[in-house]
Amino acid sequence: MMMRACFYERTGPAADVLRLGEVEKPEAGDGEVLVRVMVSGLNPTDVKRRGGVRGEMPFSRIIPHFDGAGTVVAVGAGVPAFRIGERVWIWEGQLRRPCGTAAEFVAVPASRALKLPDDISFETGASIGVPAMTAARALRLGGPLEGETVFVTGGAGMVGNAAIRLAKHAGARVITTVSSPEKATLAETAGADTVVNYKTEDVAEAVLSATGGAGVRHMVDVDLAAHLPEAWRYLKPNASIASYGTQSGTEPRFPFGKYMYKNIAIFGVAVFDIPEDEKPVLAETVEAALKAGRLDLPVDRIVPLPETAAAHEHQESGRALGKILIRID
Ligand SMILES: NC(=O)c1ccc[n+]([C@@H]2O[C@H](COP(=O)([O-])OP(=O)(O)OC[C@H]3O[C@@H](n4cnc5c(N)ncnc54)[C@H](OP(=O)(O)O)[C@@H]3O)[C@@H](O)[C@H]2O)c1
Structure with missing residues (x-):
């Protein structure tokens, strides 16, 4: 046949x-x-x-x-x-x-x-397969997120958009970045609480202002090389970054001491190589959001x-x- x-x-x-x-x-x-x-x-x-x-x-x-x-x-x-x-x-x-x-x-x-x-x-x-499984892993690396503030870069991208939706479903508050008004609409529709245009606004100032100066607990990131130089400024002590991309450069330069003294963890995410025993757990998270009409x-x-x-x-x-x-x- x-x-x-x-x-x-x-x-x-x-x-x-x-x-x-x-x-x-x-x-x-x-x-x-x-x-x-x-x-x-x-x-x-x-x-x-x-x-x-x-x-x-x-x-x-x-x-x-x-x-x-x-x-x-x-x-x-x-x-x-x-x-x-x-x-x-x-x-x-x-x-x-x-x-x-x-x-x-x-x-x-x-x-x-x-x-x-x-x-x-x-x-x-x-x-949903690649975007939502990637987003689910990136969020899980941040630990329990209910009531926490999560920063998602690139909220109009498909992984970023899924991350906003899953984070909201988990009870988090979400700040995100976009590059245009059209993309802002996609991020808002996904449920983002604060949308920052990273082309026209100072991202660090905007994130700090949206959190009353406290910063965020976890960051889901699309471009590590672009964000590491500044991210320590708006991450709380003991916060984390889970990054699934670094298109600005494969060898990011960043002030390690700023991260070390705030106990900030940096995780890489490679969706196809997530530990096999974790994949069903993530798929359940995705299914729950899917059933709730959030994806x-x-x-x-x-x-x-x-x-x-x-x-x-x-x-x-x-x-x-x-x-x-x-x-x-
Ligand atoms: N590691 C993994 O397991 C994994 C899994 C899935 C995807 N990926 C990779 O991740 C990337 C995104 O995938 P996707 O499916 O989400 O693609 P997509 O739907 O094309 O979205 C990418 C988004 O990233 C935004 N962006 C790019 N650079 C940015 C920056 N410096 N700050 C803020 N936003 C930025 C883009 O918007 P603007 O350019 O307008 O800002 C766009 O909205 C791709 O390179 C993909 O191959 C990796």
């Missing part, structure tokens, strides 16, 4: 390497479910891998995209048959395997296809499968205001 899929057999620019074609339909292996994909979710990691940033291709042909949503149509050995017909959200769909969600069908470990509440759309389900990330656009290359280019442009999703008709 064959299926339609988008795939690449060498890395390079999206328009050069992404192809649409018929490939063999996967089967559910032991412990796996086969999902009819309805929506595939795009993340920066998908375009970086396709572009060759992550090095050699680990497989001769790759169907990209880690995130997605759809309906279980078959189960492998060891998976209960009642799962057939279940609406699911997929996370880590292409982790260490060649076939992701940019296809009519994908086979994934049963634990990577979790029940989507009836009132939550496939679009939302396909949006409907903004959508920039939904395009059909043949337009996947254009979707990758839009992701690379940095102009997206929300998730870029692929509809699999």
Whole structure:
């Protein structure tokens, strides 16, 4: 049996390497479910891998995209048959395997296809895997956050936006940064209490002013090299930073003494390498927020499968205001 899929057999620019074609339909292996994909979710990691940033291709042909949503149509050995017909959200769909969600069908470990509440759309389900799991880990590293103030940089980005939503769901107060009025709206809609335009305002002054001079307990960060020189000013003693990116530079320079004497911890976050025994805990946190209707990330656009290359280019442009999703008709 064959299926339609988008795939690449060498890395390079999206328009050069992404192809649409018929490939063999996967089967559910032991412990796996086969999902009819309805929506595939795009993340920066998908375009970086396709572009060759992550090095050699680990497989001769790759169907990209880690995130997605759809309906279980078959189960492998060891998976209960009642799962057939279940609406699911997929996370880590292409982790260490060649076939992701940019296809009519994908086979994934049963634990990577979790029940989507009836009132939550496939679009939302396909949006949350990488962003919400990253945000959940970054927040958990800050310890119990109820009643605390969390600072989320880049609150209009998808990880940042998920972090605002999860932090609010956990009972925290959230301060965030954006670079434009349009992005401020995305952050406000997510529930941020204070939104700072980091292009036009002094971030340290704004965070201190929003906290009555006390500073914040935890920071979820998109760009460590950009923020380390100043962050000690607005972090409380014994505070923490969990950073999942450092696009301004891979070797940040910062005044270590300022951090050391305030007992501030700096954590790195790499979503695919979170300890395996912690992943289900984080997935439960994500599910709880999903059920509560708190994780409907903004959508920039939904395009059909043949337009996947254009979707990758839009992701690379940095102009997206929300998730870029692929509809699999
Ligand atoms: N380590 C991990 O496990 C992990 C997991 C997920 C994502 N990531 C990486 O994290 C980055 C963001 O992912 P995403 O899905 O959230 O991407 P996204 O939706 O494209 O959002 C990125 C956001 O970061 C903002 N930003 C960039 N530099 C900033 C700065 N110095 N201060 C404040 N905001 C800043 C951007 O807005 P402006 O440019 O307008 O400010 C944009 O809103 C990507 O590089 C991705 O590969 C890493």
